[in-house]
Amino acid sequence: MTAPSTDPTLDVVAIGNAIVDVLAHADDAFITAEGMTKGSMQLMFSPAEADALYAKMGPGTEASGGSAANTVAGIAALGGKTGFIGQVAKDQLGEVFAHDIRATGVVFDTAAREGDPSTARCLILVTPDGQRTMNTFLGASQFLPAHALDRGLIESGAILYLEGYLWDPEEPRAAMRAAIDFARAAGRKVAFTLSDVFCISRHGDDFRQLLADGLVDILFANENELLALAETEDFQEALTRVSSSVPLLVVTRSEQGALAIGRGETATVAAEPIERVVDTTGAGDLFAAGFLHGQAQGLGLMASLRIGAICAAEIISHVGARPMVDLKALVAEKLGAAVA
Template structure:
């Protein structure tokens, strides 16, 4: 697909350094607390604590953040991986950094005295996850901290769509990634993000983005099309490679006026969709960096997305990783 310089094999991700708190509740609970079904809402720590206190299920805690999930997946696949973000101090920050290292990811973390950010993910019986986010220290990252040195040796820089809420930081990341000579991948993250930042997304995709990744809701919010073919066609006009994730229906990849349908890998019912899109990106970007075809890369992405849906949270099981590596 692309001929990467052997000295530029790193897949670097930049985004919010967050810890995920996961609980299982029903739609009535979502309505009671005012969460957006399948979306994301910014809140403070008090709101998260209050919501947890009202929950029936016991919370579980795992590392999180969209770009971080993707980069951890790259590390687990055996790729060279780096995560750039800002974490706080204390136990949560230590937990976050130690988990990056454990998963073969190079931490490139700026530090703050504030609390490390966290996301409360509420998982409903249909396996949808609705998020309440406190950015904490991750919101304190400044454009001046983002230089091309962050992306030294990177073949691909993967940026999570949540950075769109901080336009100056996003632009600093885009410019630094281009100066470092990397391809730029953007995941649109959430339809709520797209609705609020559509005009800005239009601007940066034309100028900076090489790989554009969206699910059905995000693509519809961005392009105005519900029809899959029209949506992927519109996305393909914005980037050299466009991806439309279709959940249980698989995915579609567009490049050079060609469309590749990726069939879903696996047939089990999802337990939790947390991290499904993030891990899809892990497999796909890893495949591209390894020189695999778009179809093969998409199949790896699809398998990663399937396996993470078989567990609670965004960490694929050891058995799942074995299946993926055997496929590769």
């Protein structure tokens, strides 16, 4: 990696799906009747399919989402400086997304796309145990072209953060490869989240090659994603395999907490206690927000993990993937102002 010509002005710049979430409660019977796998994400390939499911859902709540967008919004809520690159359409949902992310303080200047398809939406069914089952119509987000990238914005971030969800369509996959080149040429770090086991089932070889080529500095995974990437059912073996191929590996394990391996050390943190899990939507996104914020502030692995755990706990205590309290104040209260 070459030395940066100028110091970064933003902590994290992310590229991901620009999505508006529609959240509604549902019981397990509905999930089964619709042929869904509880707790997973599946794609819908047409507006008609999305409309049909939406018509069957109960009362819903709309909120801007998208995995990487949630992460940079979380970092901004912690007091960090962030930017986002993602494709919306010139429609009402596109305006909602743009307004919401800018309102959090995130820099977002990607031009809206004319014509069909519409802005992406994710229909999220939350069961009584707090598990979320996501049904995503990617819409305009899957047509992010490389020429829409703001190279200056990418180079302004200390860390470029990419989501595995966006690796599926060909056009944004090419855009993310170009973004990695821009970031590394500027001496920036690249962070990547595996997003979902289904992403690994489709693009695992690509992800493994990114690691083998030394193009990823920080890798985020949950336990199931780690096992899928390592192609083993043994957790310790998976840790050994994957951690040997990336400078910093961060793994979340739901109620078992999280761990990070890198820089010659292994750090673990317990899950932050909460009264009740309401909705797990965005838990991994906000964990990544807390961890990356800690790293951007020069904190160690343990402190960064703890901030991630605090942010994740706040998110799963209510419906929706964006914070409902002052995250910066919450972290300061739990860890002390010097750490926050």
